[in-house]
Amino acid sequence: xxxxxxxVARLDARGGTVTPGLIDPHTHxxxxxxxxxxxxxxxxxxxxxxxxxxxxxxxxxAAVEVARAANLTSFEARGYLRWGQALWRTSNxxxxxxxxxxxLELAKLANLPRVEELAREIGKLGxx
Numbered sequence: 141x142x143x144x145x146x147x148v149a150r151l152d153a154r155g156g157t158v159t160p161g162l163i164d165p166h167t168h169x170x171x172x173x174x175x176x177x178x179x180x181x182x183x184x185x186x187x188x189x190x191x192x193x194x195x196x197x198x199x200x201x202a203a204v205e206v207a208r209a210a211n212l213t214s215f216e217a218r219g220y221l222r223w224g225q226a227l228w229r230t231s232n233x234x235x236x237x238x239x240x241x242x243x244l245e246l247a248k249l250a251n252l253p254r255v256e257e258l259a260r261e262i263g264k265l266g267x268x
Contacts, residue, residue, distance in 0.1 A: 174215065176210075181218055188226055193230045196222065217244075220243035228240070228265060236265075
């Protein structure tokens with residue numbers, strides 16, 4: 141069973157090369173959770189940078205959940221950091237403090253670089 145050539149539209153590529161429009165959007169299972177967490181962290185950063193703190197909180201929460209399920213402590217720490225920063229900007233200081241402290245603890249566990257810098261930043265917010 142084939143298509144008769146008379147029923148197919150012909151296009152002049154004018155010397156160009158025509159290839160099938162194949163799209164291969166995939167990730168290896170090994171990286172699935174990490175990629176998902178990265179996307180959520182980017183969404184959280186975008187939300188914060190545009191002042192959409194509801195989006196920032198939603199995305200950071202999603203990043204934490206994905207990272208926790210995939211046992212990605214460093215991404216979980218980053219998620220809590222974004223989450224706490226967004227809460228801080230909405231004047232939800234109590235919850236922000238809890239999330240930022242959780243970020244710091246996880247950052248220490250994951251031996252993340254700049255843990256001291258994170259601790260100083262949290263200290264500037266009056267959280268010790």
